[in-house]
Amino acid sequence: MxxxxxxxxxxxxxxxxxxxxxxxxxxxxxxxxxxxxxxxxxxxxxxxxxxxxxxxxxxxxxxxxxxxxxxxxxxxxxxxxxxxxxxxxxxxxxxxxxxxxxxxxxxxxxxxxxxxxxxxxxxxxxxxxxxxxxxxxxxxxxxxxxxxxxxxxxxxxxxxxxxxxxxxxxxxxxxxxxxxxxxxxxxxxxxxxxxxxxxxxxxxxxxxxxxxxxxxxxxxxxxxxxxxxxxxxxxxxxxxxxxxxxxxxxxxxxxxxxxxxxxxxxxxxxxxxxxxxxxxxxxxxxxxxxxxxxxxxxxxxxxxxxxxxxxxxxxxxxxxxxxxxxxxxxxxxxxxxxxxDEPPEVQDRRNASQLRIAKGRVQFEAVSFSYDSERPILEDVSIDIPAGQTIAIVGPSGSGKSTIGRLLFRFYDVTGGAVVIDGQDVRDVTQDSLHQAIGVVPQDTVLFNDTIYYNIAYGRAHATRDEVIKAARDAQIHDFIMSLPDAYDTRVGERGLKLSGGEKQRVGIARTLLKDPPILLLDEATSALDSETEHEIQEALERAGQGRTVITIAHRLSTVQNADRILVLEKGTVVEAGTHSELLSKNGRYLDLWTLQSSEAARGPCMVEP
Structure with a gap:
């Protein structure tokens, strides 16, 4: 035996x-x-x-x-x-x-x-x-x-x-x-x-x-x-x-x-x-x-x-x-x-259709999500983002802000509720068409080990050189690129490590601007930039966001003051919503975060004005 x-x-x-x-x-x-x-x-x-x-x-x-x-x-x-x-x-x-x-x-x-x-x-x-x-x-x-x-x-x-x-x-x-x-x-x-x-x-x-x-x-x-x-x-x-x-x-x-x-x-x-x-x-x-x-x-x-x-x-x-x-x-x-044989966790449904963008309205309908059953990340979150508006999502680290972006891209499926774009559940459309409709500037832009031109042109497969250069100008990085010995043919190294954090971020912004998507997701898009460049990029992003639905995920509240609406996320739920001035007048969680960041800025080289 x-x-x-x-x-x-x-x-x-x-x-x-x-x-x-x-x-x-x-x-x-x-x-x-x-x-x-x-x-x-x-x-x-x-x-x-x-x-x-x-x-x-x-x-x-x-x-x-x-x-x-x-x-x-x-x-x-x-x-x-x-x-x-x-x-x-x-x-x-x-x-x-x-x-x-x-x-x-x-x-x-x-x-x-x-x-x-x-x-x-x-x-x-x-x-x-x-x-x-x-x-x-x-x-x-x-x-x-x-x-x-x-x-x-x-x-x-x-x-x-x-x-x-x-x-x-x-x-x-x-x-x-x-x-x-x-x-x-x-x-x-x-x-x-x-x-x-x-x-x-x-x-x-x-x-x-x-x-x-x-x-x-x-x-x-x-x-x-x-x-x-x-x-x-x-x-x-x-x-x-x-x-x-x-x-x-x-x-x-x-x-x-x-x-x-x-x-x-x-x-x-x-x-x-x-x-x-x-x-x-x-x-x-x-x-x-x-x-x-x-x-x-x-x-x-x-x-x-x-x-x-x-x-x-x-x-x-x-x-x-x-x-x-x-x-x-x-x-x-x-x-x-x-x-x-490893099955993809997120798959297109058999009858999945192409995402059709009419206006660009985005809705999170009673969305719940958890990476595992013991740690819920989002609980019954409902967000309605009208087409063409800019919505900012703020909150402390670990509140679930970045998860919002991942669910929008359908990197994960919600465990409850639905994410809807122009009346279409993202689970009912093909992932390719969904990804084509959304542009993202992530918190940490990762570049291919190729030239700067290749990395910007990656935003749109058949873009002309003039379009690539225009995107670089709009992202305030063209002058820097031209100062390099090989200009746009400069290789950026493994994961873009030959560039500084701010330079990588601006290449990422140029890449997204070139994509020209109807929906724009900015996940701490200016977090790696100095104050002067941040202001310039912020203006470029605001111009790029005109006529688009923009979702800004931010830690620095100073970057979202002009948003049409700001949502405060804490422990996976929306605790406050309103414009910058409305939220300050509520004397709630947003004001606490603003006061904290203002005091931190006061100890730095400049004071943040409310």
Whole structure:
């Protein structure tokens, strides 16, 4: 009974492996693509031709030896010289068919990798924000990298190695029996292959577990490295480079230990395979040598047996490598396909329509939301934002302000109530059309590691250069860009770190202005700017907001005084609403926040006037 769990586990792994192979098969045999399917068929034909010619080569060599030794050859043979030439041509033909096979299948493999990479890329972008903020980028990229490599290996070797290997072994056995008419040779070969395959598979199963552990350690080390490098400023601030190095070294020590076990197991496997193959080779050669001495076989037969045993040795050694790598590839691919099977939390409904913006009215109707059941973020929040008006949402940190923007974009679905735009529930429209209708300047603008021009032009795919420059002027960053040696072609570095916080923010503002959306979300849009620039940007944003519905999420109350209406959010509920002057006259929470910020400003270089 003790073996039952292991047996069940092996069956489960086998089923999982077959499911993985089935997932890959449509990429090898793509539906509706005659060109790629024809390539697969022709490649298989070239493969069969390769094997038949490879089996013929030792026979030609044996006949040439027998002719030289005067042992006699078939009447249709060409003599030693002719047979030697034919042998050489057969070797060339074998290689030629192999190259034809590889050339034919190359497009199939590359197209499959391209489709799979695109499918994975698109799926990751479809996954919801909750997934991305809980996964480590380093681990995710490693899973994808290993998975794609696993598919590449499977495409290259499974189709043209495992089946062809069996075919080659059968043909060699048949050729030896045909030539020598002795089952003992076939019996020794079959016994050697059986023991070799059993030993290889048994040890490889053990090695796969070791390799899986090594992969886990590799992923952990990679996650720690990328996480540390992405946060290098924080590491510098706290003088924690040594601490991070020790943390990384600890992870690499785990990887080192796992990698050593994997290497030692590989050495054991290779040595065992060599012993088994050599034993089979020596046994067959001894039997052939005895036959030659007894006059039952010719010297050519001895050469034939030796050539075939060497020919068997190569694919058998390859079988060990292929099996090891296929098992590992299946493990890596399963992780990637598990990622592809991860369902997006937020999905378009089956009958989702395009969002139609008539005026741009936004309504939050009794909206409740929580990231988990134990911590509600918003409770029964109702907000009506008339088209073309500017609404500001203020409140202390943790009050749920930024969550309003995330729900508007439908990064999450509300747990209660509805978010409605021009009478359309955002859950009933496509996410693409929703995102196209809303522009956002986030609290911390993250830029692509490309040029300033690329980052601004990202706001609208086919914008002209003049439109990009106009957006930069409106965001008060054109003059700064032109002062740079490469102007708009200046690269901004990883996540835009070559620019200051204010410069990044202005690029983000220019990008949103270029998008020209009917609804504008400003999430602490000027928080990283100095007072003078903030005033200039505020004017630009007010101009940009004309004729649009604007939702401003702000911490600094001085930036929202001109809003048509201000909502005070606290502990997930709207506690006050009104204009700036109305809220000050209520002597409520807004006044408390205003007084606090005014006193803080008074201690600074300037006083904030109510």
């Amino acid at each position: 003790s073996n039952t769990p292991n047996h069940a586990s092996e069956q489960s792994e086998t089923r999982a492996a077959w499911r993985t192979v089935k997932r890959v098969s449509p990429f090898i045999w793509p539906a509706g693509n005659f060109d790629l399917r024809a390539r697969v068929v022709l490649a298989l034909l070239a493969l069969v031709a390769t094997k038949f010619v490879a089996i013929l080569s030792p026979i030609l060599q044996a006949w040439a030896v027998d002719d030289l030794a005067g042992s006699g050859v078939p009447e249709f043979a060409l003599g030693a010289i002719g047979l030697t030439v034919a042998y050489g041509m057969a070797r060339i033909a074998t290689n030629g068919f192999q190259q034809i096979r590889d050339a034919l299948f190359a497009k199939v493999a590359q197209r499959a990798l391209r489709r799979l990479a695109l499918e994975t890329f698109e799926h990751i972008h479809r996954l919801s924000m909750r997934y991305h903020i809980t996964r480590k980028t380093g681990g995710l990229s490693r899973i994808i990298e290993r998975g794609v490599k696993g598919v590449e290996f499977l495409l290259r070797y499974l189709v043209f190695s495992t089946g062809p290997l069996v075919l080659e072994l059968v043909l060699i056995g048949a050729a030896i029996f045909w030539k020598l008419q002795d089952w003992r040779y076939v019996g020794i070969i079959l016994a050697t292959i059986a023991v070799y395959v059993w030993f290889t598979f048994a040890i490889t199963e053990w090695r796969v577990k070791l390799r899986r552990k090594m992969n886990e350690q590799d992923t952990d080390a990679n996650q720690k490295a990328i996480d540390s490098l992405l946060n290098f400023e924080t590491v510098k601030y706290f003088g924690a480079a040594g601490r991070e190095a020790a943390r990384y070294d600890e992870a690499m020590a785990g990887y080192e230990a796992a990698a050593l076990k994997t290497s030692y197991s590989l050495a054991f496997l290779n040595f065992g395979q060599a012993v088994l193959i050599t034993a089979g080779l020596v046994a067959v050669m001894l039997l052939a040598a005895i036959g030659v001495q007894a006059g039952e076989l010719t010297v050519g037969d001895f050469v034939l047996v030796n050539a075939y045993m060497i020919q068997i040795t190569m694919p058998l050694n390859f079988l060990g490598t292929v099996y090891r790598e296929i098992r590992q590839a299946l493990v890596d691919m399963r992780q990637m396909f598990d990622l592809l």
